[in-house]
Amino acid sequence: MNKKRLLIVIIFLIFTVAALYYLYSLKTDANGSKDKIEVIVSVGPQMEFVKAVGGDKVEVTLMVPPGADPHTYEPLPDQLNHVSNAQMYVEVGTPIEFELNYMDKLKKMNPNMLVVNSSSGVDLIPNTAENENNSDPHVWVSPKNAKIMVENIYQGLVQIDPNNTGYYTTNRNNYTEQLDELDANITKSLEGKENSQIIVYHPAWAYFCKDYHLQQIPIESGGKEPTSQEIADVIEFARKNDVKVIFIEPQYSPKSAEVIASEINGKVLIIDDLAQNYIENLKNVTETFSNV
Numbered sequence: 001m002n003k004k005r006l007l008i009v010i011i012f013l014i015f016t017v018a019a020l021y022y023l024y025s026l027k028t029d030a031n032g033s034k035d036k037i038e039v040i041v042s043v044g045p046q047m048e049f050v051k052a053v054g055g056d057k058v059e060v061t062l063m064v065p066p067g068a069d070p071h072t073y074e075p076l077p078d079q080l081n082h083v084s085n086a087q088m089y090v091e092v093g094t095p096i097e098f099e100l101n102y103m104d105k106l107k108k109m110n111p112n113m114l115v116v117n118s119s120s121g122v123d124l125i126p127n128t129a130e131n132e133n134n135s136d137p138h139v140w141v142s143p144k145n146a147k148i149m150v151e152n153i154y155q156g157l158v159q160i161d162p163n164n165t166g167y168y169t170t171n172r173n174n175y176t177e178q179l180d181e182l183d184a185n186i187t188k189s190l191e192g193k194e195n196s197q198i199i200v201y202h203p204a205w206a207y208f209c210k211d212y213h214l215q216q217i218p219i220e221s222g223g224k225e226p227t228s229q230e231i232a233d234v235i236e237f238a239r240k241n242d243v244k245v246i247f248i249e250p251q252y253s254p255k256s257a258e259v260i261a262s263e264i265n266g267k268v269l270i271i272d273d274l275a276q277n278y279i280e281n282l283k284n285v286t287e288t289f290s291n292v
């Protein structure tokens with residue numbers, strides 16, 4: 001009888017120690033992630049930029065999720081919670097509707113949050129394709145612009161966490177080198193393609209086209225689905241200039257692109273302007289463009 005009781009006590013003790021150990025490990029985990037700088041970004045490519053510079057010292061949250069459109073997206077309540085706990089917000093800083101509509105509200109929710117304008121210092125292209133009154137918001141599609149965005153992010157992280165400046169400097173230098181390499185490779189891959197016409201559903205590629213001397217022809221007009229007349233105009237343009245490929249970003253309906261492609265006996269290819277694996281994605285986009 002005594003033996004049995006002793007056994008019960010021993011089992012009870014083992015369970016207690018295991019439970020305490022488990023709770024303790026949870027607590028250290030929570031403390032560990034609290035040490036990280038909470039950073040919010042608006043669009044996918046900024047995820048890679050912040051992670052590249054911030055490494056394991058940052059926790060990054062994306063506002064406009066994969067498949068969503070930064071021209072129309074509305075943040076969810078859970079995302080707003082993230083913003084109220086964040087130390088830094090990296091805005092695109094161009095007239096992109098998500099930020100035009102929500103930045104003031106987000107800043108008011110968390111007045112202590114450092115807001116970094118990642119495109120500060122970028123030469124903006126006056127927008128004619130999407131909104132005649134604003135400059136083109138899609139700065140990130142150019143690796144040259146990405147370098148400026150990364151520098152702005154670096155400055156922000158150093159301001160928040162000056163003790164780790166050396167760490168951020170090394171990371172920034174490494175990633176900037178990769179962007180330089182990407183830039184050089186794109187130039188090389190697109191050699192001989194100067195002035196090629198890129199017919200694309202949504203005009204997100206102006207900065208890319210400017211850097212590598214391509215010509216962007218949008219299907220969408222003023223941020224809206226094209227009319228049948230506009231579709232007919234694009235078909236005529238494609239036939240006249242012998243263009244056989246229609247590009248579209250994954251967040252848009254391929255309907256009108258498919259109509260045009262079938263009329264010109266061409267095909268529709270998907271290119272993503274918002275992918276989170278920035279360098280890898282631009283390599284793929286370049287590969288796609290260079291086969292036109």
Ligand SMILES: [Zn+2]
Nearest residue numbers: 071138202204
């Ligand atoms: Zn866009």
